[in-house]
Amino acid sequence: MANFFSADNKFFVLMSKIFDMLVLSVMWLLFSVTGLTVAAYCVAAGKVTEGSVAFYALLVLAAALTSLIGPASTAFYYTVVKVIRRERSYMFKEFFRSFKLNFKQGVILGFIYEVLTVLAIIDFFYLWDTSQAGSKLSGMMLGAFLVLVIFTIFSVIYIFPVLSRFTVTIKNLIKWAFFMSIRHIGWTLLLAVLFVGSGVLMYLSFFYMPPLMFIMPGIYMILASFPMERIFKRYMPVEEVSDEESGIDQWYNE
Numbered sequence: 001m002a003n004f005f006s007a008d009n010k011f012f013v014l015m016s017k018i019f020d021m022l023v024l025s026v027m028w029l030l031f032s033v034t035g036l037t038v039a040a041y042c043v044a045a046g047k048v049t050e051g052s053v054a055f056y057a058l059l060v061l062a063a064a065l066t067s068l069i070g071p072a073s074t075a076f077y078y079t080v081v082k083v084i085r086r087e088r089s090y091m092f093k094e095f096f097r098s099f100k101l102n103f104k105q106g107v108i109l110g111f112i113y114e115v116l117t118v119l120a121i122i123d124f125f126y127l128w129d130t131s132q133a134g135s136k137l138s139g140m141m142l143g144a145f146l147v148l149v150i151f152t153i154f155s156v157i158y159i160f161p162v163l164s165r166f167t168v169t170i171k172n173l174i175k176w177a178f179f180m181s182i183r184h185i186g187w188t189l190l191l192a193v194l195f196v197g198s199g200v201l202m203y204l205s206f207f208y209m210p211p212l213m214f215i216m217p218g219i220y221m222i223l224a225s226f227p228m229e230r231i232f233k234r235y236m237p238v239e240e241v242s243d244e245e246s247g248i249d250q251w252y253n254e
Helices: 010-044 053-066 069-085 091-101 103-132 136-165 170-183 185-208 210-214 216-232
Strands: none
Touching: 010 053, 010 069, 010 091, 010 210, 010 216, 053 103, 069 091, 069 103, 069 136, 069 216, 091 103, 103 136, 103 170, 136 170, 136 185, 136 216, 170 185, 185 210, 185 216, 210 216
16 A cells, blocks of 8 residues: 555656646646737727737737747757656756747747748638639649648747757758758658647637647647657767766756
């Protein structure tokens, strides 16, 4: 009976990891969608008038807050792998350490993909409407547009995990993410299905099963980390000295 209540009991270890994943998912959601939620509420509740100075100021604030999805996603991946999978250090410590360390690059990348997303939505509906009207050129442009969207999804799947592990410039981060997505196209297709599927489930859960929204981010991140870590190991330098000699916890090479 004493072993059952032990901190090393596999059941309690599993429950602890599930709880940590849930907390990380909630933290990620708070950083990622707070700006959009506040903006949508203010507009829907009539707190600001569309087209007013306050309305545009609110949009700028929402865009700035939503850009936090960059450092939040980076910290989310890093913490899932190091703390939950490798059982190193502590959840809050590693999350905020990674969040702070990658804040500037993460925000810039978050804003870039935020702008690309908005432009993609606008372009898609415009091209769809014109192609439905019988424009052959719009139909061809729509096909080219969808190809670009696919490659954008490929890069966004990799870029924040790459940022969590490697210290490089934003330009090289984008290049590396694109390069890895093409070189490991088999894994990329699997990750893309997982990414899009998780996004669709989160969207549907908002209307039909809200609690699922707080679970799906963690499920996606833990599942995505398995192929992602297999890929990363090909690019990690093999250290010839031990952790004790280098003073660095080389958990990522395990």
